[in-house]
Amino acid sequence: MHSYSDKSGQCKGSVKEGVIYVWLKDIPKRDFCASVTIAEIDSFLGIYGNSNYVLYEIAKEIILDANERWIENTKEPDLRETRRRVHESDRLFGKDSALQMHHIESAARCLKGLYQLATGNKPMSWFEKSVKRSVFQQ
Numbered sequence: 001m002h003s004y005s006d007k008s009g010q011c012k013g014s015v016k017e018g019v020i021y022v023w024l025k026d027i028p029k030r031d032f033c034a035s036v037t038i039a040e041i042d043s044f045l046g047i048y049g050n051s052n053y054v055l056y057e058i059a060k061e062i063i064l065d066a067n068e069r070w071i072e073n074t075k076e077p078d079l080r081e082t083r084r085r086v087h088e089s090d091r092l093f094g095k096d097s098a099l100q101m102h103h104i105e106s107a108a109r110c111l112k113g114l115y116q117l118a119t120g121n122k123p124m125s126w127f128e129k130s131v132k133r134s135v136f137q138q
Helices: 038-045 051-072 077-089 098-119 126-137
Strands: 002-005 011-016 019-024 034-037
Touching (some): 002 098, 019 038, 034 038, 034 051, 038 051, 038 098, 051 098
Antiparallel strands (some): 011 019
16 A cells, blocks of 8 residues: 655545545545546546646546535534535635645645556556657657
8 A cells, every 4th residue: 555645735645456545634534535546547548638637637526526425424414514505605615716726736646646656657648658659769
């Protein structure tokens, strides 16, 4: 098992048996954990031409899903409602806020680092691989 934390420290992660797990530093892992398989990442790298775009979009999807689960699994109704209200309408901490985008960017960096630790290679799209191959063939 490999562990990784990006330089901003907003997101941490680990990889085990082909699955990458990421979580936010301020919420316990047992409450807020997002995951994606290396095979899923490879699949998207085979479709899109930019690995940074792929990692950002995957991070966005899994972080938003984990956030939704975190809110819904809150046992106390008042706290759940507060978390929902903040997520839906708070411009500083909620949906589409700079903080949420920072979390997503941090998660994308963790995905990249953990992918590299697990596979021994940087994540590269089909396009990036073809450009690299053509550069080396010249």
